[in-house]
Amino acid sequence: MKKHNYSAGPCILPQEVFEKSAEAILNFNNSGLSILEISHRSKDFVAVMDEARALALDLLGLTGKGYQALFLAGGASLEFLMVPYNLMKENGKAAYLDSGTWASAAIKEAKFFGETVVVASSKEQNYNHVPKGYEVPADANYFHCTSNNTIFGTQMKEFPNLDMPIVCDMSSDIFSRVLDFSKFDIIYAGAQKNMGPAGTTLVVIKEEILGKNGKTIPSMLDYAKHIKAESMYNTPPVFPVYASLLTLQWLKKLGGIPAIEKINNAKATLLYTEIDRNPLFKGAAAVEDRSNMNATFLLNDEAHTPIFDALWKEAGISGLPGHRSVGGYRASMYNALPIESVQVLVDVMKDLEKKVSKTRL
């Protein structure tokens, strides 16, 4: 039976990525060798890394605009630490928007390095919305925000205009919607949502902002060193980078971000319309901040939980339970999730409504 994978990440990737990457494990580029056993310095893998870096910038519309793309290891959580290490000045300060669990984790790490101003937080409301109307101290070394809050199902629709570097954690919505990416000076994203399997992190950096905080930085945490080494300062995570390249190639063929944005909008509209229409359900996040990637929703009556859970499991749906901080359900609709899978979920929600109303008669 076909599975409908709503996992919040690692998550569904295009079928052709699975097929091509499995093939490359048995015989990469018809070399008679596996992608897992070739040197990262081989001509074939250097070409993979170069293409992945160039294609990431191309898809974001950042080619020729002074940006560099890196595929690092360590996960986005390592960037929580690398960003202040590279940008925070001695006795400087950084400004952070606290819009969710991951934003909060980034704030915690920044505090190791210096004064960290939280310009606004929606924590008291269990992060059910994105804070707005905040002021950013003009003397901050940079401003950090999180574009999509995976756990709570909220997404930033507007980004501030500031006279300082803007750093954005786009782990869970990069490559999913059209934005003016040149507004940002550092964009980082763990691969395991819209870009590839777990094991690599894309970091896109406007090169001119580096080298200005007067600090010596340990080599592995120094963006400038990774740029100079063309993302091969040490052995990169070869397979995750390759599978990410395959995913970016799939997106490019599809028509890039404008094309996938239309599909993502259609999927989100389909599901949120049903959440709002169906009397058994309610959305968890503020309507104006709803994420097109992660839709969080709850049953109005928890007594319906066992029957709903049985129905979606029967339909081949997996990964739907919500994060423990929110409860209920979370439908993660990343780029590779087909709209057919959303229709299956919507059908199950309608089916539940019928079954419940029959019981009531």
Add this chain to the structure above:
Amino acid sequence: MKKHNYSAGPCILPQEVFEKSAEAILNFNNSGLSILEISHRSKDFVAVMDEARALALDLLGLTGKGYQALFLAGGASLEFLMVPYNLMKENGKAAYLDSGTWASAAIKEAKFFGETVVVASSKEQNYNHVPKGYEVPADANYFHCTSNNTIFGTQMKEFPNLDMPIVCDMSSDIFSRVLDFSKFDIIYAGAQKNMGPAGTTLVVIKEEILGKNGKTIPSMLDYAKHIKAESMYNTPPVFPVYASLLTLQWLKKLGGIPAIEKINNAKATLLYTEIDRNPLFKGAAAVEDRSNMNATFLLNDEAHTPIFDALWKEAGISGLPGHRSVGGYRASMYNALPIESVQVLVDVMKDLEKKVSKTRL
């Protein structure tokens, strides 16, 4: 044609690892989902991580001896930084043995954190041997060494007995030979030689040595945090960990380290015997320090280079050129390289001798 892969890392892995990991990309554990799209918190992947951690300790003979195994991201180069962050005290010092390029890179990172004493170095002799007869300052917070020097083809045969934590970078010879691993307090190794594909690093830690340097450590660099989170502090590199587990399972089935050590000794004996016998070649490293993993050797007469290069390429050998710091050739004979591949290389060396002597007549 069958390839004989002598790559220095990433390198050859067992054929069954390629086959099983390709299968898991198409359908993992018969779940209908790819290993690339499942949650790292899923029951199936938690089982992978738990088994990989337990099996690593089991193979090293460290089960029940107060050790924890972690599969981290970032590469062994990140450990160059994590080790001093976790072990070096305020105004403390660390002792390092400089036996090669990677040892030297570890020393460079330690210097960010405090006084770093190099107890001995073979740099002046282009690292052609492992320094011996050194003294380690009794007040050092720890001693760091590199068990195998991939680039220069040397290997430590003896390790000092010290009243301080001993940290060893075993990236290029872990799981290859019988050692009393309980002599070490931290062992780390990038996966991409004897353990799996690039993208994860095994760190084995004697838990009692942690938490003693009185420093606050950024979360992602804190071994104690990773241990508490059972190696899932953040999303781990799922596929590299899975492929590493498959490699460790292969080794366990084979009979563990004692069994592979015999095979590795036989391979090394076969090749070094030919290097010493064949008048056209000479070894690059001091005989007593020769590595069983990476054999470095040179042609006595560089004029024979084109014909030798043509011969080994014709025989299906790849990855044989030496690192630019040594020149000549490097045959990396990691665990998964079959002795048949070594025989093919030896035959090519003998063939060269015949061809050269014929030309002379």
